[in-house]
Amino acid sequence: MQNLSKELLFLLDYSQDYFNHTLHESSLDKQLNLDYLFSLALANGVLPLLNKTNLPTIFAQENSIIQKRNFLMSAQLLHLVYLLKQKDINILPIKGPLLGQHAYKNISIRPFSDLDILVQREDLHEVSQTLLSLGYQSKHLIDSIKHPYVLKKFSDISFTHPQTGVIIELHWKLIKTASAELSNIKALFKNSHTVFLQNMKLKSLPLEEEFLYLCIHAAKHRFERIEWMNDLYFLLKEHKRDYNWQKLLMMAKNEKALMHYLLGLKILESDYKKEIPHLKTKELLTQKKITTLYQKVWDLHAQDYVLKEKKQGIRYMEIFFSIQLEESYLRKLSILKTVIFPLYIDDILSIKQLPASLSFLYYFARLKRIFKKAIINAE
Amino acid sequence: MNFNQVISFPSYIMFQEFDNESILLDIRSQEHFALDAIGSLFFSQIHKDSGTQESFEKILDLYEVSKEQLEKDLDNLLQQLLKYELIEVK
Numbered sequence A: 001m002q003n004l005s006k007e008l009l010f011l012l013d014y015s016q017d018y019f020n021h022t023l024h025e026s027s028l029d030k031q032l033n034l035d036y037l038f039s040l041a042l043a044n045g046v047l048p049l050l051n052k053t054n055l056p057t058i059f060a061q062e063n064s065i066i067q068k069r070n071f072l073m074s075a076q077l078l079h080l081v082y083l084l085k086q087k088d089i090n091i092l093p094i095k096g097p098l099l100g101q102h103a104y105k106n107i108s109i110r111p112f113s114d115l116d117i118l119v120q121r122e123d124l125h126e127v128s129q130t131l132l133s134l135g136y137q138s139k140h141l142i143d144s145i146k147h148p149y150v151l152k153k154f155s156d157i158s159f160t161h162p163q164t165g166v167i168i169e170l171h172w173k174l175i176k177t178a179s180a181e182l183s184n185i186k187a188l189f190k191n192s193h194t195v196f197l198q199n200m201k202l203k204s205l206p207l208e209e210e211f212l213y214l215c216i217h218a219a220k221h222r223f224e225r226i227e228w229m230n231d232l233y234f235l236l237k238e239h240k241r242d243y244n245w246q247k248l249l250m251m252a253k254n255e256k257a258l259m260h261y262l263l264g265l266k267i268l269e270s271d272y273k274k275e276i277p278h279l280k281t282k283e284l285l286t287q288k289k290i291t292t293l294y295q296k297v298w299d300l301h302a303q304d305y306v307l308k309e310k311k312q313g314i315r316y317m318e319i320f321f322s323i324q325l326e327e328s329y330l331r332k333l334s335i336l337k338t339v340i341f342p343l344y345i346d347d348i349l350s351i352k353q354l355p356a357s358l359s360f361l362y363y364f365a366r367l368k369r370i371f372k373k374a375i376i377n378a379e
Numbered sequence B: 001m002n003f004n005q006v007i008s009f010p011s012y013i014m015f016q017e018f019d020n021e022s023i024l025l026d027i028r029s030q031e032h033f034a035l036d037a038i039g040s041l042f043f044s045q046i047h048k049d050s051g052t053q054e055s056f057e058k059i060l061d062l063y064e065v066s067k068e069q070l071e072k073d074l075d076n077l078l079q080q081l082l083k084y085e086l087i088e089v090k
Helices: A006-016 A021-027 A034-043 A047-052 A057-086 A096-104 A121-133 A142-146 A148-153 A185-190 A207-220 A226-242 A245-254 A258-271 A279-284 A288-302 A312-325 A329-340 A345-350 A356-378 B037-049 B052-062 B067-083
Strands: A092-094 A115-118 A156-160 A167-171 A193-197 A200-204 B013-017 B022-026 B032-035
Touching: A006 A034, A006 A047, A006 A226, A034 A047, A034 A057, A047 A057, A057 A096, A057 A115, A057 A121, A057 A193, A057 A200, A057 B013, A057 B022, A092 A096, A092 A200, A096 A115, A096 A193, A096 A200, A096 A226, A121 A142, A121 A156, A121 A167, A142 A148, A142 A345, A148 A345, A148 A356, A207 A226, A207 A245, A207 A258, A207 A312, A226 A258, A245 A258, A245 A279, A258 A279, A258 A288, A258 A312, A288 A312, A312 A329, A345 A356, B013 B037, B022 B037, B032 B037, B037 B052, B037 B067, B052 B067
Parallel strands: A115 A167
Antiparallel strands: A092 A115, A156 A167, A193 A200, B013 B022, B022 B032
């Protein structure tokens, strides 16, 4: 962490001491480049944490926008939960306002750009219809969620409200590649715990599953935003005694996501000074591979990766990081396959439904689409 | 309105304070109600105390306002909130 800017170090320190009021005023004495701090805090999703500091008005103005947007989106979520409850349908919101409430005890502190909800397969159609009736639109045909190959290969479809701009991602899988506990949606619903958002009772992922999911999600994105580290930190801070560490370790192994999980813990241990209260897990954090990945995360932060445009060279680095994260060669190959032969929902829907044994032909649909586009362009 | 009554908030109500205003939102209908700075102060105080008498006295201590004026304003606000089912009175 030697090459990190003082602005980034400030954001890291500040995040950890958010609830410690006395530190705040003195920590601003450092000569910080405030324009750069603003861009960095915004891109890292930690701008609302600076709401107690004596910073220029642009910080407060942007925070006010985030606060209002968070409120509007939380309201949309609660309205949807309310409507679906009338139809006896439960949904599990993931991240978003629920995480804000669960980890930070405040929906205004953690910015979110969309709402992710997990639904059981049998409710997919009804929830989609409800979203459509509320004015949401999807760029995919609603029939896509009935297509067996779409359901198998994808995990969600997205809906956007044209007036409010609110985006809802409807998930039927928690993670595309989940193969163990995180793939059992029924169990996730059954073992869910309750979080109160405003006065309303909502179902939330079970504690360990939520923590592991957040580690996987953040690791897949190279922990490129400080907010993802903060999420884990505040969750642990808030619910430390409630976690079953043995279960977490087993789940991470079963999901073949041990590296994702350990990388999250390594950051918490090294940069957030969080004690990992499970000896077996603690020992695993000293592995060379974890240290290498950990170093890579901070190298990227040192290069202000989060502020850069995603150009081709960067894309290769992302792929390389994802491959490094995976332990099994099958998973590594699978990542390469998705890079070389990407598959889109529209490609699957563009040809007639195929029997399972011929499903590899869907990959050729993309070629057909590209070819068609080239002809149209040529004409 | 009797200021000794206990006020509660239905589960379908969202309340959020912003800089100089507050928004009350009915989750069922998505209808929202904006409160100005004074209305916000009333409401957040009631929200904390669950009772009007205590809130009334605290606001009276904080601001230079006559008891009669405050009674009138607070009563007005509570009537409005009741009308739109934003509070429940026991």
